[in-house]
Amino acid sequence: MSKKIAVINDLSGLGRCSLTAAIPVLSVMGVSPCPLPTAVLTAQTGYPSYYCDDLTDKMDIFTEEWKKQEVAFSGIYTGFLANTEQVDKIFHFLDAFYNEDNFLLVDPVMGDNGETYPIFTDTFLQEMKRLCEKADILTPNLTEACLLANSDYQQFTATTNPDGLLDQIATLGRKLLNKPNKHVIITGIHLEIDQVPSMGNLHVYQDGCNFSSYPCVHGSYSGTGDLFASCLTGGIARGEEIKDIIETAAQFIGKSLIDTKADNTPTREGVNFEQNLGMLISRFSKS
Template identity: 35%
Template sequence: MKPIKSVAAIHDLSGYGRCSLSVISPILSVMGVQAVAIPTAVLSTHTGGFGEVVMKDLTEFVEESLSHYKRIGLDFDCIYTGFLGSKEQIKHCLDYIQAYPNALAVVDPVMGDNGKTYRTYTQDMCSSMVELVKAADLITPNKTEMYMLLKKPYNPTPLTQQEAKSNLLKLSELGPSKVIVTGIELADMTINNIAYDRDSNTFWRVICSYVPASYPGTGDIFASIVVASILDGDSLAIAMERATRFLELTIKTTYSYGTDTKQGVMLEKGLIWLTQGHSLNGYQNL
């Protein structure tokens, strides 16, 4: 038994704006997991409204790092991927998953939001992302990415319980045994994070509080908490609720200060919550 589990986190690193590796690394660390940062690119800020960003592409670094890790016999308990800048980077992520077949493979398929594909994502990249999803054990798309992966037109209307379950099942049929979809409005007019665990054939939901603001990096925070929770032995339902409740706390805290949303959430104000072993029982069967 390794005293500390390790995660190969393949994401970009934005210097300002609290997203990607700048939030992933502290969350994994405070939850008792070693974060091995494998940056796909380094940016001066995230790309959401700070003008012309300084960016250095690190595609070759991702490939060469894997070769180094294999040479020295380094092992990982989890391969965790997020925003990727090219089809070549997606291929390198597949190489990581194939090199560590016993590691939990977690893919956050960051392709779009609010019904639109991110401008950097081509159709060719979206097709390659489907191949990466097929190799995953767990995926964490948002509503927009759910429809993209299923090759369905985006539907902004609330889903019935049966529609939600059907979409979860179809995502799992692509490959992953565990699926979480975030930000789903159901017909009972609640906003939910929903999940399916094929190993136990169970569907779950966690109802989310609504705050009238949107912050970058929340998807990275959510998926990182889920990763660390599952590596610590939590069930999918408990991991999803832990991530949901932490985000509620940090988003409400940030909103109360009225800071510019481009700065992201005040992660520093809430990190200690993740160390306190809260009892969670707010998850429900879907």
């Protein structure tokens, strides 16, 4: 029986993010994505104009209908939430489907590059903290990790030494390890390695941390976090070691970013990942 992942995220018509990133990535990894949309948008929120249809009042319907089908999920993955009320809807979903035989991965979508997104409020942050405490795997970017840990983002921009910066970020990540066997992966870390601009992900866990990186492609592209979290979710569902799937995700996203830059794709249109899905097919058809 194929493994199923409940993907609680938005559907954006333009921007290659959220469900339009998660569905193809999970599918080629041999895992069945089961979308529970939090909102339907004409375009991701980085576009100058977009329409958002908030689906808060539909979320419990999905939960109750899936309960009737007695569905069992290998994992639950949450992404973009349209408002604070949706956290309660997710907890209702978790009461029905989250158990000791699966896992919860939370991608706490709140901001990037030191700035918060339009949905952000202090109340939203408090609700997101509540959800993140429940998670087994947490994938914030540096901005989101600072928000969750009540830390100042600017302190990380002042450090130029790569080892010193990673030590600081590891300390930040440990503040979010609120339960045994939790994994925090802080994504999209910009730094120079041997004078080469790089981007990487720092995996922090109870017994230590690991850093993986790839050459940086300048520009903040929509959906990179979604691609990473989707790869991670699929790999964990398949029983992969987290450090191994992080490396695979980095290679896949790094190559896709190089192609995106070469094609002069506007950053708001997201990453040209489709032509590199074969990397994941090749990797996971052998395991």
